[in-house]
Amino acid sequence: MGPCRVLRRIGVLAVLALLAGPQVASAQAAPPKETLRAVPLGTAVRLSALRDDTRYRDTFLREFDSLTPENELKMAALQPRRGQFDFTTADALVDFARRNGRPVHGHALVWGLALPPWVIDHGASDEIGLRLPPIVLPALPGALGKGLANSATVLTGWRRDELLSIMTTHIRTVMRHFAGDVAEWDVVNEPMADDGGPSPSVWRRFIGPDYVEHALRAARAADPKAKLFINEYGVEAPGRKLEGLVELVRDLQKRDVPLDGIGLQMHSHILGFHDQATLEGTMRRFAAMGLEVQVTEMDVGTSLLNVAGLDRLTRQAEAYGAAARACNAVAACQRFTTWGITDRLSWIGVGEAPLLFDAAYKPKPAFAAVRNAFAPRMERAAAPARQARRWRWRAGTGARCGWGSCSGLRAGRR
Numbered sequence: 001m002g003p004c005r006v007l008r009r010i011g012v013l014a015v016l017a018l019l020a021g022p023q024v025a026s027a028q029a030a031p032p033k034e035t036l037r038a039v040p041l042g043t044a045v046r047l048s049a050l051r052d053d054t055r056y057r058d059t060f061l062r063e064f065d066s067l068t069p070e071n072e073l074k075m076a077a078l079q080p081r082r083g084q085f086d087f088t089t090a091d092a093l094v095d096f097a098r099r100n101g102r103p104v105h106g107h108a109l110v111w112g113l114a115l116p117p118w119v120i121d122h123g124a125s126d127e128i129g130l131r132l133p134p135i136v137l138p139a140l141p142g143a144l145g146k147g148l149a150n151s152a153t154v155l156t157g158w159r160r161d162e163l164l165s166i167m168t169t170h171i172r173t174v175m176r177h178f179a180g181d182v183a184e185w186d187v188v189n190e191p192m193a194d195d196g197g198p199s200p201s202v203w204r205r206f207i208g209p210d211y212v213e214h215a216l217r218a219a220r221a222a223d224p225k226a227k228l229f230i231n232e233y234g235v236e237a238p239g240r241k242l243e244g245l246v247e248l249v250r251d252l253q254k255r256d257v258p259l260d261g262i263g264l265q266m267h268s269h270i271l272g273f274h275d276q277a278t279l280e281g282t283m284r285r286f287a288a289m290g291l292e293v294q295v296t297e298m299d300v301g302t303s304l305l306n307v308a309g310l311d312r313l314t315r316q317a318e319a320y321g322a323a324a325r326a327c328n329a330v331a332a333c334q335r336f337t338t339w340g341i342t343d344r345l346s347w348i349g350v351g352e353a354p355l356l357f358d359a360a361y362k363p364k365p366a367f368a369a370v371r372n373a374f375a376p377r378m379e380r381a382a383a384p385a386r387q388a389r390r391w392r393w394r395a396g397t398g399a400r401c402g403w404g405s406c407s408g409l410r411a412g413r414r
């Protein structure tokens, strides 16, 4: 989902919230200590920031248990040209995670966005109603050949079998490359439309709605040990989109299509977030279907309207706290990930101040709300934390030194 769509959605939520009147959620107490579970706290991470910003790196290593590459594992990054994979940046990030004992949540194999140019913008003749059948050109060598092939698909779209093969080859190549280092994947990202049907994408359009099934089967075959997720936004509360997703899952399960979990993105806003009971209800629905659940991309925007008497940071802490307590209360909820560390680098802009640490890396009330919802970190992540402390970064070199040796961040994976 692009930032504009997010802001539009946030706008709608805000208006609905205002129409409903001042329904400020009361600050709820943390659950009793004995019911707290050791749910790992993850965050989306950018390799560039890890390299350039010591505070970013230190905050990550001090406060987070796992990471999701924010953009580095998307198709545009990994397969910029057809059949040519570039793992340089992704390898460096996965390497960083491995050496610091942090599991990686792989994001995202099949999505309608973050696509390389050679995949998108096809089917121009279709758009104007000509519906020419896909043209298959003989493979011509060199740039001219590639250019011609691309122009043909721009005009006529993909043949189903050709795009299916591109999709499954991408899944197989990427998952095998990272097998052993990336144990869980968002195989399909954002497959649902608001009306509960399939969302439009090049995959849906030229393969058909069964692209989801083909993607999941290809993923299981590529790395049978990996956990496979469908990741979605706007399905945290009852509504047509959630019902559509539940229906999709039911259908997949009926036909023995492999699927291990559902990622609830949880992009939200202080003027329209969901309470703990609602979120728990959604999580329990997927748990009852035998699935794991993760909060995968939480952020809580705080901008927009001037509402009197509203303390933005308190309200934000309530939103985060409700989601974290819901996750703690449902055993199937296995990870809680925020979409970034610091407001300074949020994808929706520093003005939204949507994350757990402010632009100066100071923890916000939301951070305490999340931490208080789960078991204290030292009790649950002792081994990775100790390991992390052994490693020190040499300022400016991108090299990590420990046990008398240094390893460069820029070096490829083993």
Ligand code: XIL
Residues within 6 Å of the ligand: 001, 002, 070, 071, 108, 189, 265, 297, 347
């Ligand atoms: C976003 C990244 O955070 C941005 O840096 C990038 O420009 C666009 O994508 N849902 C998703 C994520 O599944 O991949 C998106 O990430 C945010 C919305």
